[in-house]
Amino acid sequence: MITTNGRIYQTSDLSGRGRKEFIEAAQRGPTTLRTPEGESLVMLPAADLEHLAGMRDHALNFLMLDNAMSRPREQRRAADFGGWAFVASLDEGQLTEFHSEVNDALIRAGSGQAISLVDDLLDEWRATASLMADPVSRGILEESMDIEEWTEVGPDDWATAQGA
Structure with missing residues (x-):
């Protein structure tokens, strides 16, 4: 109210x-x-209304996240996370960290801090999730790929590969 x-x-x-x-x-x-x-x-004031609308949207997505996380991973789909479907590519540890950080940001934003606090955090996690969604990037980050099998390519090699 x-x-x-x-x-x-x-x-x-x-x-x-x-x-x-x-x-x-x-x-x-x-x-x-x-x-x-x-x-x-x-x-x-319009700024107050925008803050309330942002909090509403983030709160709904947080509830969807909470609901999805209550089920085993194999029973979750990206759509279960609502507007935060990007988190489906995160592992369980990252997902738990995301949940905790967003919870904290929502509490601070709800206590009068700018909603951009939550928006900025989501942008950072979107970038992380994007990296984790790519198998090569994920392998490099998790150090599960054998980089000894990789070959360094120089400018001349690139030009040759392009047919120049």
């Missing part, structure tokens, strides 16, 4: 000086306007 500044404005308050007072109150935080039909409308 949104906490407003205490006063409930009526539509009749929007004429004359009351309009200015209503707008000033809304600039400070959520402000309630009651319509003649009895419906309550809330006006608030």
Whole structure:
């Protein structure tokens, strides 16, 4: 429930000086306007609404992540992670670390810090997940590939391979 500044404005308050007072109150935080039909409308700064919408979206994705992680790995599909389907390429340890870091970021963002805190963290994990989704990159990162089998290619080798 949104906490407003205490006063409930009526539509009749929007004429004359009351309009200015209503707008000033809304600039400070959520402000309630009651319509003649009895419906309550809330006006608030757009940045506050964007923050709330971002928190809602991230909270829903976090709940989907939590739900997916409650099942064994072989029963999970990428779609089970909702908007965070990219995490399907992470191993269990990374997935647990992701869960913990996002939980912390959501708590901080919900406590008044910018939602960009969560967005930036997700961007970092998307990059990690992208690397982990590629078998060669994953093998290099996990040191499970034998790099002794690799051959270093110089500029002349590349030109020859390209048919130049």
